[in-house]
Amino acid sequence: MFTAGPPGAPARPARLVSAHARVFAETSPTALDPALRPFLADLVRPYGNALREDLLTEGVGHSFGEMAEAMLPAVVGPDEPVDLLVLAFAMHDLRLGRATACYLSDQCPGAPMAFAVCDQGSGAAFTALRLTESYLGSGACERALVVVVEQSALHYEPGEPAPIPDRHTGVVLRLERTGSPVAVGQHTGVDAQRVTQLLRDDVARLGRRATVVASARLAEAAPGVADVVADAGQPYTGIWCELAGGGHEGMVLVADYEPSLGLLCTSTVDFSGNDHSAVDSAAVAVA
Template structure:
């Protein structure tokens, strides 16, 4: 078995250089792939979940690989090799059976080491950032991309309710060993009654005024703490969209809470000098 990890102990934080966000307004051809139905049927059969035949027939959904590939040129040029690419998502990719992170590595300058973080709900993006921080802080990695994606089609019924995105949305964060420090913290085993206190403690430790950008889940669990509440229709990319849009000044705390896992996450960054020129918040159609 091949294993890999950051080469040595971190010596400094990851530093956010730029952010790019995009909504993909239409479906992709992957949604009509005839292999999708039997693949999903095998996937859900042990759990007794029914397929959504209406979505399969209509060809609804988008592929994370195609979404992310379209965004890469906005954050990194052909002469800017990337050392690490981390893909973070909660819902499964529409292009099943493909190692999407490896696919993106092949299309990213520098063909970086690449892997995905999933099965953590909204915490996946924060874990991806923590891992990226370890690599960049080691001194052996200079440039990294964290790609957070969600698509709005779940082609089978769920046994328990879960947030489903309204739109196909992606955010790419470019991080380097030089730039604005971005620090990430995660609390595990947090019940809803402790969320507000822990988040306030995290914000108070900053020692100066910060804008708290929170998901709707977190805002509900910790009333009065958030200054900005992200779009509830973007449960996994919403707070990162707020970061990419750049409508805030100074120190920003991006926070989220995954109640199913008791996971409270917060990322802190001074966005005063982040490059927002690459931000594209328009809806684009990718066939």
């Protein structure tokens, strides 16, 4: 068995080169795959969850692999090999039974080492960034992609309320050793009463003015801290879509809170002295 891991603590920060966000207006052909129903039925049967027959019949949903594959050319060219690709998601992929990160490695220039981060809710993207920071900062790779995706169809009734995205959305962050410095922080075991103070402390530690981009759930838990509140209908990609929107100056702090896990996450991007046009400024709706 082959195993790999970051070689040590990063000696220098990872740097954001570009970010691209896209909204996929249509569903994926995978949503009509006849194998989807029996596969899901086997998964949920032990937990007593009912399938959403209406969504299965209508063919609603989108494949993470198809979404990410469509975005790759907007971020890297065929002559720009990638060393690392990390896929981050919260809701399950529509294409079940496939290692999507490995599939994307085959579609990506350079056939990068690839893996996925999940089961952390909105914290998955931050963990993916933190791991990427370790690889880039230690010299283990030169170019990396972090892919954050969500699709709007949960084909079974959840055991407890869960945030369901309004749209199929993906964001790709391209990171290298040159560009806008990125740093990630994560607090665990955080209850709702501590969120505001911890977030204010994180902002204060920057020692300078920062634009705070927060998810809608974090803005509600920590009122008065956010400068920009992301679309509540995109619970896992909203803040990253705001980052990809472009036009940023100075320090930007992107933050989210996953109350079910007590996880408060922040990521700072320092655009000072960099070419702001390097960040893709369009969230594109695809027919």
